[in-house]
Amino acid sequence: MRHSKPSLLDVADALAKLREKIPAIGPAEEMGVDESIERVLARDIYSQVDIPAHDLSLMDGYALRSASATRASRRHPVQLKVTGELYPSSSPNELRLRSGDAAYVATGAPLPRGADSVVMVENVERSGSHVTIFRKPAIGESVAKRGEDIRRGLLLRKGTVLRAQDVGALRGIGRKRVQVAQRPRVGILSVGDELVRQASQDPTMAVGNYALILSLFLRELPVTVEILGICPDRLERVRQKVKETLDRIDLLITTGGTSAGAKDIVVDALASVEEGGWIHRGLRLRPGHTTAVGLVRGKPIVALPGVIIPAVAGLYALAVPLLEHLIGLPQETLLPKVPAVIDSDTKKRNVLSFQPLRLSRHKNGLVATPVGGGAGLLSRLIDSNGFVLVPPKSEYKRGETIDVTPYAPSELTHIEEI
């Protein structure tokens, strides 16, 4: 039994060391635009076209040359000859207006050549092949100018996480394929004789609910997650499983077996995979000081404790920042942050502290309430919807505005109104 206290590493130092040693994954991947939602652009996107491609009518109405109706008024209306009809499916070249001509244009139709304005249908009188105008339209009235929406040139920057409207814009400029950053492949391996026993008694429990929770917390991020199953607390078994797996994943997360007891073989198992590997147990993180980080065969590893709150603390303090790095994103961009007023003081500690928070919506903003309790209580996660990582030697005072990170973007749908 190893009862010695480990030397504790700062979380920031651990991350810096790993970031220095591992590159962002690559190369970029090409995929269909329609499927690219929430993926990260690997290149700047330039539009080769103007949108709209032609001046369009914004109304159902009549297109004309403004100069044709210069003197139009209620008392002295001007009558124009309707020489055609244009619809959104028409081409502007179908018709050329001369002075004194007008054309019916539906909303979204291109203006015919020679037209510079539109009078809406409600403000005219149509009679046979003529239309009567009672007011001179301004040049450009009720017209969407060519390129007014999207101009040729830079549309979206490399690093943009694609949203619905971005995907729609890519489609709109005629893009069908797009280069995006690969999704890091995360593997989650659960270690523990108790899990093996549970799974042997009931094979449907073989996932282990901590691995399930961690995988679901990562679900909304541009990563893929593989649940690697369960290993008993046996060094050789863990070692074998890690060796088998490292080739096909970009980040390994383990749960359990990082404590200092006789059965806590995960760190030794990881260290045994590769001669030159680096693995450090003991971080200045609370809860979760027994978390281990490492780099084995070039792949980052986060070995989380087998207790739910420390495991989640390590997920957000270590694994998510490493995923941002692997994707090539700046730090703290994968998860939203929302400002909220904290309603009680946090403790000042020497280490980075993970504090679950319950957000509620009050009249003048969001309020964040620390959710306390034991490190093993899943109910703390159920009662909270986000967290703050309080930096070492820092504290937050009641009434202060802090940035709260929801466990996942969808958590914000679950905020109670007070």
Place this chain on the structure above:
Amino acid sequence: MRHSKPSLLDVADALAKLREKIPAIGPAEEMGVDESIERVLARDIYSQVDIPAHDLSLMDGYALRSASATRASRRHPVQLKVTGELYPSSSPNELRLRSGDAAYVATGAPLPRGADSVVMVENVERSGSHVTIFRKPAIGESVAKRGEDIRRGLLLRKGTVLRAQDVGALRGIGRKRVQVAQRPRVGILSVGDELVRQASQDPTMAVGNYALILSLFLRELPVTVEILGICPDRLERVRQKVKETLDRIDLLITTGGTSAGAKDIVVDALASVEEGGWIHRGLRLRPGHTTAVGLVRGKPIVALPGVIIPAVAGLYALAVPLLEHLIGLPQETLLPKVPAVIDSDTKKRNVLSFQPLRLSRHKNGLVATPVGGGAGLLSRLIDSNGFVLVPPKSEYKRGETIDVTPYAPSELTHIEEI
């Protein structure tokens, strides 16, 4: 050509009428817990078990009866006999402690019978089969009590949208299947000769980017979306397509063809599907007054204009509230709302106004900036990440805190820091 002004219906009245006439979809659906993330619970969930099922050790340490160490101090330590070792996979019945006994317990191990407290391994001295204690532990020290996390009884209420940790808790109490509300099936039909022309020139564009955007905005909600393709502006074609489709969907969204021009046949086509159907064109909504709503063959229909901003306005003002109703959720619960200070006045109008907003994160909270421009500008969606629906005859003043609805929960990941 129908140039008459339609009578305008209040959005709230239209929704009330539809809600009254259509029930929530049912029955509940049974599914595997692991896949139930973001689904809506159709029944209250009761736990049949306590979690933890036994008192557990929170530390690697030694379990004992507190009374065995009553007089323990640094100067007068107490030596106990170590009679066993327990791990998370052990049963509490493996060992019964007598007075003067202790047992090694790993973190997460059950306490042996007779033990009531744990002294952490760092605070003892172990020597052979004995362990020396220097302080009497309090009863319950370093122990997670049976049921401390989750007690037998009500765990999650009907109507809960399941998050990662809720799914994990269901797994934790041994649930494998769960009853959830069915996902409403949404169909999106694009109508427009211009889309047909575009698709004929380039078959890969057959989706139509508005339908794509609308479907992706709905992507994070507990609904399924089917893109139904494109119809030309021909009444009979639209009528046929709607007839074919209504049986297999719960909400029909159409885009285009709701204006008052010659080719705007969507409303007439919908009205022609069923004798007793109800369809009303013209809503007190801006932009989007040409939007139509209806009920045909018992299915709600939202016919959106073929212009992007009015289409999105109608999606959020009408379709999303109807989806909440179909799922059986209270109003305004499908999408998050976040409070933000608006940085310019909105106009007071007689109708419900859809106002795109760009959220940015400032030192003391979120700021919402109205994003103006034409109704046809997709770039307004690219420049914004949420909206507010300003009620009729209301306005927001600069500096006021308003509730902003992001287009989708993930939008909150894309808030710029100022």
